[in-house]
Amino acid sequence: MIVVGVGGMGSAACYHLAKRGARVLGLEQFNIPHELGSSHGFSRMIRSAYYEHADYVPLLRRAWQLWEDLGRESGRPLLHATGGVYIGPGDSGFIHRSADAARRHGLPHQMLDRQQLAAKCPQFFVPDDYVALHETYAGFIEPERAISAHTSLAMQNGAEIHGNEPVTDWSSDDQGVTVRTARDTYRADQLIFCGGAWSDRLVRDLGVELVVTRQVLGWVQPKRTRLFDMGSFPVWAIDHLDGTIHYGFPILTDSPGLKVAHHRAGPRTTPETVVRHTLPGDEDDFRGVLTKFLPDADGPLLSIRICLYTNSPDGHFIIDRLPKHDRVTIACGFSGHGFKFATVVGEVLADLATTGKTDLPITFLGLNRFIQPQKSF
Numbered sequence: 001m002i003v004v005g006v007g008g009m010g011s012a013a014c015y016h017l018a019k020r021g022a023r024v025l026g027l028e029q030f031n032i033p034h035e036l037g038s039s040h041g042f043s044r045m046i047r048s049a050y051y052e053h054a055d056y057v058p059l060l061r062r063a064w065q066l067w068e069d070l071g072r073e074s075g076r077p078l079l080h081a082t083g084g085v086y087i088g089p090g091d092s093g094f095i096h097r098s099a100d101a102a103r104r105h106g107l108p109h110q111m112l113d114r115q116q117l118a119a120k121c122p123q124f125f126v127p128d129d130y131v132a133l134h135e136t137y138a139g140f141i142e143p144e145r146a147i148s149a150h151t152s153l154a155m156q157n158g159a160e161i162h163g164n165e166p167v168t169d170w171s172s173d174d175q176g177v178t179v180r181t182a183r184d185t186y187r188a189d190q191l192i193f194c195g196g197a198w199s200d201r202l203v204r205d206l207g208v209e210l211v212v213t214r215q216v217l218g219w220v221q222p223k224r225t226r227l228f229d230m231g232s233f234p235v236w237a238i239d240h241l242d243g244t245i246h247y248g249f250p251i252l253t254d255s256p257g258l259k260v261a262h263h264r265a266g267p268r269t270t271p272e273t274v275v276r277h278t279l280p281g282d283e284d285d286f287r288g289v290l291t292k293f294l295p296d297a298d299g300p301l302l303s304i305r306i307c308l309y310t311n312s313p314d315g316h317f318i319i320d321r322l323p324k325h326d327r328v329t330i331a332c333g334f335s336g337h338g339f340k341f342a343t344v345v346g347e348v349l350a351d352l353a354t355t356g357k358t359d360l361p362i363t364f365l366g367l368n369r370f371i372q373p374q375k376s377f
């Protein structure tokens, strides 16, 4: 089996395949891990009351369990359960749909009015008409460590991983697949593409437009640091009622500052042309939410990092066999919310490559949803 792209999803696929005893070659164009794609910046939020689609919740339950297993196996926790607080005006669709998902799936949660929020999380200053949802099964994952753990354990289980070896071409036929790099040509039975923002370069006839956007991550030094330490402060999100949210994390022990970001598609770009240094205006992407809602965090800027979203047309992931290529599977279009699922995506990809099917609910992530039914008269 060949896995192209050893990032968030590809490293997990290599791990699950190798654990099953498959012969695996993972090919990555850059270092492992690196800061040029979608999986850097020290933390990724995981929440369970997922309102985006009912079938994400069973995937998340499995992902959570696999993150805990991976932490144990690698000797250090990768998922940190801090609880999560989601805040918005009384008519926030984000909060109400999250509460619905929590109720429907029996997830532990609590609705909070403004006073209850102030008692539980005094760091937030919100207008009178705001409400909040607190859920237990939320926290964050350390993405670079997760990629390193998946990759190292894949190698311990016999996988061969090549960094700094870009794939330049591939083909498939009835007998197998051929993958070419600048260094070599490889044959395998199955091919899995986990190319992130480069997916449309790897698979030119996907038939779905993937839009890559430039995203800003910010770190500040809070005015009152202690308030935002792990153990005192949960992961959080604030709904702006315009389809976008700001979100953030507690202070991590080994990356300085408090991290905050705006979840909405940023300016369209490409992985080759994206401006990776800080631009005037980048800080405005997150500063306002601190000033308005978290005044004790509204201190000096520490860092800005640039990351890439790969947006599918409907914001849902794409995990499927490639049409006309029985031996080729693709996982892409994670649309800015995929990392929390990386463990279970790795498991699904290993299922598809080794048995041709999976018991996990991924039908809603198939390519079929983009095919317009033909009108017949």
Ligand SMILES: Cc1cc2nc3c(=O)[nH]c(=O)nc-3n(C[C@H](O)[C@H](O)[C@H](O)COP(=O)(O)OP(=O)(O)OC[C@H]3O[C@@H](n4cnc5c(N)ncnc54)[C@H](O)[C@@H]3O)c2cc1C
Pocket: 004, 005, 006, 007, 008, 009, 010, 027, 028, 029, 030, 036, 037, 038, 039, 043, 044, 045, 046, 165, 166, 167, 168, 194, 195, 196, 197, 198, 199, 202, 215, 216, 217, 261, 307, 308, 309, 331, 332, 334, 335, 336, 337, 338, 339, 340, 341
């Ligand atoms: C700013 C930001 C914040 C986010 N926050 C969250 C969050 O809080 N929670 C959450 O769940 N998700 C979050 N996400 C989304 C999540 O991080 C992504 O969905 C996830 O990292 C995507 O993983 P991937 O494996 O598809 O991409 P990547 O990890 O980028 O991996 C793709 C890999 O393919 C390699 N590759 C591409 N082409 C080739 C080639 N030709 N040859 C060899 N290798 C190749 C690349 O170099 C890369 O390493 C966020 C994303 C961003 C950008």
